[in-house]
Amino acid sequence: MSGAVLFDTPGPRARRNTLVANAVGGVVLVGIVVLVLWKLGQEGQLEASRWTSLLTSAAWVNYFLPGLQNTVVAALYAVVLSMAFGLFFGLGRLAPYAWVRWVAGTVVEFFRAVPVLLMMIALWLGLGFAKVVPAPQIPLVAVVVALTLYNGSVIAELVRSGVHGLPKGQREAAAAIGMTHTQSLRLVELPQALIAMLPSLVSQFVIILKDSALGYIVTFNELLQLSRQFGAANGNMLQSLALCAAIFITINWLLTRFADWVATRLSHRTSGRTTPHVAPPPGAEREEQVAA
Amino acid sequence: MRNTRVTIVGLAAVAAMTLAACTSDAGTTPEETSAAGEATAVATDDASGDAAAADCSGGDGTLRIGIKFDQPGLGFQDGSTYTGFDVDVAKYVACQLGYAEDQIEFVSSPSAQRENLLQTGQVDMIFATYSITDARKEVVDFAGPYFVAGQDLLVRADDDSITGPEDLEGKNLCSVTGSTSAQKIKDNYATGVNLLEQPGYADCVTVLESGQVDAVTTDDIILAGLAATPANQGKFKVVGNPFSEENYGVGLPKGSTERCEEINAAITEMIDSGAWEEAVTANTEGTGYTPNADLNPPTPAACA
Amino acid sequence: MSLFEQIGFLFTSYDIPAAFWVNIQLSFWAAIGALVIGTVLGLMRVSPVPSLRWLGTSYVTLLRNTPLTVIMLFLVLGVWGQLKIELAPDFNTNFFLFAIVGLAIYHAAFVCEAVRSGINTVPLGQAEAARAIGLSFLPAARLVLLPQAVRGAVAPLGNVLIALIKNSTVAAAASVATETSSVMKTMIEFNGNMTVLIFMIFALGYVILVVPIGLLTTWGSRRLAVSR
Numbered sequence: 001m002s003g004a005v006l007f008d009t010p011g012p013r014a015r016r017n018t019l020v021a022n023a024v025g026g027v028v029l030v031g032i033v034v035l036v037l038w039k040l041g042q043e044g045q046l047e048a049s050r051w052t053s054l055l056t057s058a059a060w061v062n063y064f065l066p067g068l069q070n071t072v073v074a075a076l077y078a079v080v081l082s083m084a085f086g087l088f089f090g091l092g093r094l095a096p097y098a099w100v101r102w103v104a105g106t107v108v109e110f111f112r113a114v115p116v117l118l119m120m121i122a123l124w125l126g127l128g129f130a131k132v133v134p135a136p137q138i139p140l141v142a143v144v145v146a147l148t149l150y151n152g153s154v155i156a157e158l159v160r161s162g163v164h165g166l167p168k169g170q171r172e173a174a175a176a177i178g179m180t181h182t183q184s185l186r187l188v189e190l191p192q193a194l195i196a197m198l199p200s201l202v203s204q205f206v207i208i209l210k211d212s213a214l215g216y217i218v219t220f221n222e223l224l225q226l227s228r229q230f231g232a233a234n235g236n237m238l239q240s241l242a243l244c245a246a247i248f249i250t251i252n253w254l255l256t257r258f259a260d261w262v263a264t265r266l267s268h269r270t271s272g273r274t275t276p277h278v279a280p281p282p283g284a285e286r287e288e289q290v291a292a
Numbered sequence: 293m294r295n296t297r298v299t300i301v302g303l304a305a306v307a308a309m310t311l312a313a314c315t316s317d318a319g320t321t322p323e324e325t326s327a328a329g330e331a332t333a334v335a336t337d338d339a340s341g342d343a344a345a346a347d348c349s350g351g352d353g354t355l356r357i358g359i360k361f362d363q364p365g366l367g368f369q370d371g372s373t374y375t376g377f378d379v380d381v382a383k384y385v386a387c388q389l390g391y392a393e394d395q396i397e398f399v400s401s402p403s404a405q406r407e408n409l410l411q412t413g414q415v416d417m418i419f420a421t422y423s424i425t426d427a428r429k430e431v432v433d434f435a436g437p438y439f440v441a442g443q444d445l446l447v448r449a450d451d452d453s454i455t456g457p458e459d460l461e462g463k464n465l466c467s468v469t470g471s472t473s474a475q476k477i478k479d480n481y482a483t484g485v486n487l488l489e490q491p492g493y494a495d496c497v498t499v500l501e502s503g504q505v506d507a508v509t510t511d512d513i514i515l516a517g518l519a520a521t522p523a524n525q526g527k528f529k530v531v532g533n534p535f536s537e538e539n540y541g542v543g544l545p546k547g548s549t550e551r552c553e554e555i556n557a558a559i560t561e562m563i564d565s566g567a568w569e570e571a572v573t574a575n576t577e578g579t580g581y582t583p584n585a586d587l588n589p590p591t592p593a594a595c596a
Numbered sequence: 597m598s599l600f601e602q603i604g605f606l607f608t609s610y611d612i613p614a615a616f617w618v619n620i621q622l623s624f625w626a627a628i629g630a631l632v633i634g635t636v637l638g639l640m641r642v643s644p645v646p647s648l649r650w651l652g653t654s655y656v657t658l659l660r661n662t663p664l665t666v667i668m669l670f671l672v673l674g675v676w677g678q679l680k681i682e683l684a685p686d687f688n689t690n691f692f693l694f695a696i697v698g699l700a701i702y703h704a705a706f707v708c709e710a711v712r713s714g715i716n717t718v719p720l721g722q723a724e725a726a727r728a729i730g731l732s733f734l735p736a737a738r739l740v741l742l743p744q745a746v747r748g749a750v751a752p753l754g755n756v757l758i759a760l761i762k763n764s765t766v767a768a769a770a771s772v773a774t775e776t777s778s779v780m781k782t783m784i785e786f787n788g789n790m791t792v793l794i795f796m797i798f799a800l801g802y803v804i805l806v807v808p809i810g811l812l813t814t815w816g817s818r819r820l821a822v823s824r
Contacts, residue, residue, distance in 0.1 A: 014644075021643075
């Protein structure tokens with residue numbers, strides 16, 4: 001149990017108190033649920049027709065499935081491109097030349113500090129003016145590129161901190177058998193760091209999936225956009241958005257579970273740590289963190 | 293790519309001549325394309341006025357027409373079919389240009405991307421509640437107008453307190469993001485109005501229905517189209533007091549004078565045959581809406 | 597126009613600092629809200645009461661996996677639009693408050709995780725030692741455990757704050773039209789030829805806001821770190 005540090009093993013009185021608190025907590029919980037249901041019922045939001053229209057095949061074929069498909073496609077593009085971007089700039093930050101490290105560092109720090117939404121909007125409008133991308137593809141490209149710049153930069157930090165996080169002995173051992181800096185990086189450190197990074201990459205995928213919903217603001221037809229359209233067309237906005245949230249929660253929850261599973265499976269394949277960790281905050285040197 | 297486009301334009305010109313011939317089969321001699329409208333007006337008195345009944349042949353390849361996909365009553369995508377007034381006019385004009393329905397490829401044209409779509413050649417023409425303005429004329433050509441809309445208000449059917457923009461003082465008004473129509477009301481008619489911006493008109497309608505806003509504003513025919521959808525039938529009404537003039541034109545790439553004249557002829561033909569009237573009625577049924585009779589049906593302006 | 601003239605034109609035509617001020621205000625109030633809700637949730641998650649633990653865990657699972665944009669739209673179109681719950685009679689204030697609520701409840705899930713991870717950095721031996729010298733629950737928590745837990749939570753909390761500031765732009769989805777992303781959008785729409793410059797102005801604004809916080813939390817968490 002996670003709270004073990006704060007609490008001693010409970011005695012009979014503590015156990016009784018816990019039981020009472022548990023009952024009180026349960027009653028409060030039920031109370032909140034009842035209150036919400038009562039409010040929903042009062043506004044006529046519990047009418048069966050508002051919910052059953054979510055289950056028709058037309059709703060899924062024309063709205064939710066195409067929306068989900070677009071969301072997943074954008075997220076997959078963004079994941080693959082972010083990994084390339086992250087590997088490139090992450091290695092740049094580990095380069096033996098100071099100016100390469102500096103350039104890579106500036107790029108990475110910049111894109112981690114700028115809100116994804118700002119990048120998305122600027123790309124969306126900028127690509128429209130620049131006329132380099134066919135108009136119907138502009139929203140998708142804006143979403144994918146913005147997600148890539150941000151998440152790629154985060155992954156670049158993960159690569160760097162992954163390599164730095166390896167025990168010093170790995171590098172020393174490589175040097176001892178006569179490997180150069182590059183050889184050691186390529187043959188010893190990076191493979192271990194990448195394996196250690198896999199769970200973090202999966203959690204990064206969760207972040208990308210969530211941020212792809214920002215595409216709604218730049219008219220990208222992703223899940224949220226189509227859920228909103230469905231809700232507007234059928235007079236069940238609340239229900240439609242609830243379903244949209246439920247889909248996101250389910251997918252992200254499964255991915256998080258998968259990340260945990262990968263972490264335990266891989267822990268013996270590397271001397272780096274596999275528990276999902278995230279890059280340090282913009283401007284920071286090296287620090288583990290929890291991301292939002 | 294460029295070559296084929298030139299060919300298409302050329303073929304269309306030929307098609308227009310053929311069309312002048314085919315629609316005037318009552319015996320009138322084909323005249324200059326610019327006069328074709330008048331010539332065919334007489335001829336179609338005995339024709340049904342239904343575009344589908346006419347012989348839409350002669351067009352080669354496909355015609356890519358930009359329409360709105362999300363505006364019920366004007367341009368709306370319902371699975372694989374397209375409905376609405378803009379779509380009806382587009383189909384009629386296409387037929388007159390020699391393109392049958394299966395030769396039309398409809399392309400989604402959100403307001404913000406219309407100029408871009410024309411300039412980059414991704415569509416051949418646009419029927420998407422596209423108001424003719426001087427600023428837009430700098431970058432694209434317009435045929436038409438084929439309809440004159442006016443800014444108006446949509447209110448709940450049982451709300452009699454709002455009869456014009458002046459009544460919005462202290463009320464809540466919804467419009468779509470990026471549209472200046474709501475700001476116009478705040479600046480010119482009711483400074484105390486609360487403005488809500490939503491990404492689409494359908495969103496505005498959901499909050500209008502729940503009572504959180506009191507009116508939705510945009511062009512009257514768009515409002516009528518929204519009110520006419522099956523889900524909204526009988527719930528809303530268009531106030532019917534338009535306070536601006538929006539001339540809906542057919543967007544064309546810059547330098548399409550010839551094509552423009554053909555389209556104008558087709559529009560005149562549609563109006564004279566009664567098909568235009570039919571299309572307006574069919575798409576706004578049950579909302580009590582009638583277009584501003586002083587300005588409708590319009591006479592297409594001369595092409596640049 | 598030269599670069600400086602363009603910058604001058606943009607700053608005189610649009611009130612850019614005011615847009616940032618809106619985001620700072622959003623972030624400030626949302627940060628306080630998130631800290632309060634998140635701390636309560638964090639304590640619930642480490643409490644020995646199963647129903648509270650379950651509630652805390654469910655909240656984190658649900659809110660952390662929902663996109664912030666969905667939460668914002670749900671509040672505006674669902675809670676305000678359909679359930680007709682108003683936070684203020686004036687439209688602008690109303691949506692501003694909804695945006696703060698959305699940001700606060702979303703980031704509370706991450707604050708909760710930060711608090712929990714802070715508590716988890718305290719080794720079990722510390723609690724055992726506290727009990728061994730006769731401290732009961734409250735004194736042990738107040739004198740030994742929480743001071744160490746707070747230090748462990750500084751770095752993750754700093755990250756949540758940075759994410760919160762950046763995410764305050766999503767208030768655009770809650771109809772707050774005066775914040776930076778909406779203002780930037782308007783500016784680009786009317787000055788398409790200066791897209792890159794306009795973006796850089798806003799981007800650098802965020803770099804200036806966010807990077808010092810990153811540096812500060814790193815410095816703070818190092819200084820406060822409990823050497824073990």
